[in-house]
Amino acid sequence: xxxxxxxxxxxxxxxxxxxxxxxxxxxxxxxxxxxxxxxxxxxxxxxxxxxxxxxxxxxxxxxxxxxxxxxxxxxxxxxxxxxxxxxxxxxxxxxxxxxxxxxxxxxxxxxxxxxxxxxxxxxxxxxxxxxxxxxxxxxxxxxxxxxxxxxxxx
Amino acid sequence: xxxxxxxxxxxxxxxxxxxxxxxxxxxxxxxxxxxxxxxxxxxxxxxxxxxxxxxxxxxxxxxxxxxxxxxxxxxxxxxxxxxxxxxxxxxxxxxxxxxxxxxxxxxxxxxxxxxxxxxxxxxxxxxxxxxxxxxxxxxxxxxxxxxxxxxxxxxxxxxxxxxxxxxxxxxxxxxxxxxxxxxxxxxxxxxxxxxxxxxxxxxxxxxxxxxxxxxxxxxxxxxxxxxxxxxxxxxxxxxxxxxxxxxxxxxxxxxxxxxxxxx
Numbered sequence: 001x002x003x004x005x006x007x008x009x010x011x012x013x014x015x016x017x018x019x020x021x022x023x024x025x026x027x028x029x030x031x032x033x034x035x036x037x038x039x040x041x042x043x044x045x046x047x048x049x050x051x052x053x054x055x056x057x058x059x060x061x062x063x064x065x066x067x068x069x070x071x072x073x074x075x076x077x078x079x080x081x082x083x084x085x086x087x088x089x090x091x092x093x094x095x096x097x098x099x100x101x102x103x104x105x106x107x108x109x110x111x112x113x114x115x116x117x118x119x120x121x122x123x124x125x126x127x128x129x130x131x132x133x134x135x136x137x138x139x140x141x142x143x144x145x146x147x148x149x150x151x152x153x154x
Numbered sequence: 155x156x157x158x159x160x161x162x163x164x165x166x167x168x169x170x171x172x173x174x175x176x177x178x179x180x181x182x183x184x185x186x187x188x189x190x191x192x193x194x195x196x197x198x199x200x201x202x203x204x205x206x207x208x209x210x211x212x213x214x215x216x217x218x219x220x221x222x223x224x225x226x227x228x229x230x231x232x233x234x235x236x237x238x239x240x241x242x243x244x245x246x247x248x249x250x251x252x253x254x255x256x257x258x259x260x261x262x263x264x265x266x267x268x269x270x271x272x273x274x275x276x277x278x279x280x281x282x283x284x285x286x287x288x289x290x291x292x293x294x295x296x297x298x299x300x301x302x303x304x305x306x307x308x309x310x311x312x313x314x315x316x317x318x319x320x321x322x323x324x325x326x327x328x329x330x331x332x333x334x335x336x337x338x339x340x341x342x343x344x345x346x347x348x349x350x351x352x353x354x355x356x357x358x359x360x361x362x363x364x365x366x367x368x369x370x371x372x373x374x375x376x377x378x379x380x381x382x383x384x385x386x387x388x389x390x391x392x393x394x395x396x397x398x399x400x401x402x403x404x405x406x407x408x409x410x411x412x413x414x415x416x417x
Contacts, residue, residue, distance in 0.1 A: 001161050018161035018198060021189070041186055042328075047252050053225075054252045059186050063161045064202065105252065126328055127250010 003066040007031065008075030016062055022048070022055075025062035026072055033073035033100035037129070044128035047101040048072045054108040073100045079107055086145040092137030098130040106142055110149050121146070156189045163200040167286050167305060170199050174303050181305060183261020184223065186253065206260075206307065209233070218309040220260025224248060224272065227259060236313065237279065238416060240320040240336070244275035249328050264306040266297055266355055269330045271322055273297070274350035276309065277358055278318040278336035284308040294358050315341040319413040321405050322351075325392055332393040335405035337413055347381045347406050352398055353390045369414060378406040 004013045007029055016025060023046045026034050034057055037045030046057040049071040050064075073080055080103050087093050102125070109116075109124045121142055130138065148154050164170040173179050178196040182188065206219030209230050216233060227233060228245040248254055248271060262272050263283060273293075281293040286305040293309075317339045322331040334356065336348035345366045350356030365377045382402040387395035 017158075019156055019158035019195075040190060041253055041256075042249060044250055044252060053255045055255045056252045059184070059189060059253070059256050061158075061161075061182075061185060061198075063163075063198075063200070064185075066163075105250075108251075123246060124251055127252050 001063060003063060005065050005067065006069045008071060009069075018061070018063055020062040021058055022050075022060045022062045022065050022070075023057040025065075026057060026070060031072040031074050035097070035100060037098070037101070042127075042129065043098070043101070044105060045098055045101040047104040047128070049104065049108060052108070052111065054105050071104075073104055076104075076107060083107070083141075083145050086141040086148070087138070090137045090141040090144070092133060092141045094132035098128060098132075102128045102130065102138070106145070109142075110146060113146075116146060118143070156185075156191065156193050156195070158195045158198045160197045161200065162197050163203050165203065167201075167204065167307065170201060170204075171286050171303075171305055173197055173199050174305060177303075181260075181264075183220075183264070184257030186257040187261070187265065187267075201260075201305075214313055216311040216313070218259055218311070220258060220264075220306050220308060222259050223255055224257055224259060224262065225251060225254035227272075228254060233311075237275075237318055240278065240318045241272075241275050244271040244320045244322070244334070244336075247271070247322065247324060247328055247331075259309055260306045263293075263296075263309060266301075268353045268355050269334075269351045270356065271320075271331060271334050271350070274322075274334040274336045274348050274356040275318070275320045276311070277348040277356050278320065278338045280312040280314050280316070282310040282312070284310060297355055297357075317413055317416075319409045319416075321409045321412075323401050323405065330392065333398050333401045333405060335402065335409050337406065337409045339413060345377065345410070347377075347410075349381065349385055349402050349406075352385060352387045352395075352402075353392075354386065354388065357385060359384050374407055374410055377410070378403045381406045 001018050034048055035045045037043035041056050041059045047054050048057045050068050105128050180195050181199045207221040208219050210217045211232055224245050228242050234242050282290050283296045284290050284307045286307050288304050319337045322334040324331050331351045334350035338346050346358055346360040348356050348358050359381045366373050382399050387398040389395045
């Protein structure tokens with residue numbers, strides 16, 4: 001079937017199989033940051049945005065993205081780098097495998113939450129699993145990053 | 155694995171209904187559950203073009219299109235105010251934000267999953283389903299109807315001034331619930347509880363014996379026990395039936411008490 005969509009701002013037209021998951025499709029277009037972690041809509045590794053909303057690309061069919069704008073980490077390099085510095089400062093990175101999906105959801109949260117408590121942050125990020133760190137380092141990094149984005153100090 | 159031969163984005167409900175009569179065709183919700191199954195679908199029917207992704211409100215009711223996502227409902231300010239966050243509370247622990255941005259209310263409710271948090275919380279409200287051919291049916295009747303090839307078009311919640319509360323128990327955050335518990339106090343002070351994940355589908359238990367004619371601590375405990383004794387519980391990999399029964403008593407009590415404190 002024919003689809004037409006935008007990946008990181010670039011218009012793409014293709015003929016795809018109707019059962020292609022969006023995950024496979026964006027990877028075939030070179031967006032290798034998008035990874036398959038669990039296969040059961042649980043781990044958050046495959047997170048990307050459709051029209052600015054974070055979704056699980058393993059769960060959405062590519063056909064559903066027809067006519068929409070897709071954003072992956074490849075399209076948010078500057079912001080990702082900025083957040084990466086907060087992660088490094090807290091020593092929150094370990095193997096790094098979960099990072100792309102995690103960062104996509106953090107950056108979505110920064111756009112969405114007008115006010116935030118510790119609980120709000122945890123609630124928003126609970127769908128991103130990380131097997132290495134126990135989350136505390138990441139949490140400190142996210143909080144510092146949010147404060148910075150809301151006009152606080154770096 | 156899910157295989158799909160053909161993908162049809164329909165122009166009308168009539169077209170969708172006709173296609174859906176073939177057993178090898180299926181209407182797509184958010185594909186959260188469908189993609190975990192081994193299914194060979196000939197035609198996948200997508201309702202995305204029909205404008206059913208909106209929550210509308212007038213003085214009497216909320217109307218929620220079947221393609222509205224769970225996250226849209228969770229974020230709807232008016233629904234949260236009306237339900238004192240009970241709907242939101244029944245949604246916020248379902249996997250994660252990204253998952254709730256994918257899956258649709260139509261898919262969730264049509265499927266009538268035993269583990270469904272949202273089926274439980276919607277049963278606490280005066281909720282109806284609008285079926286394309288079957289018309290408007292109270293949700294508590296729809297729950298027990300056999301699966302057919304009709305299309306769930308909208309969810310309707312009538313505003314009648316009742317108070318509702320919701321709670322659930324999970325072994326781990328974001329996992330399926332072990333028990334779900336909704337409590338309603340209607341405007342004329344009638345009380346009922348809704349218990350799901352027993353692991354059967356959510357079911358309404360009314361206070362037929364008027365135990366809560368007077369809201370005392372003792373009567374609340376009696377009612378909680380009455381609810382747990384009037385339901386069937388069973389075991390699965392998450393918990394035993396006996397454990398669920400005990401949890402039900404505790405959760406009905408807590409949820410009802412909290413609801414009354416919020417007066």
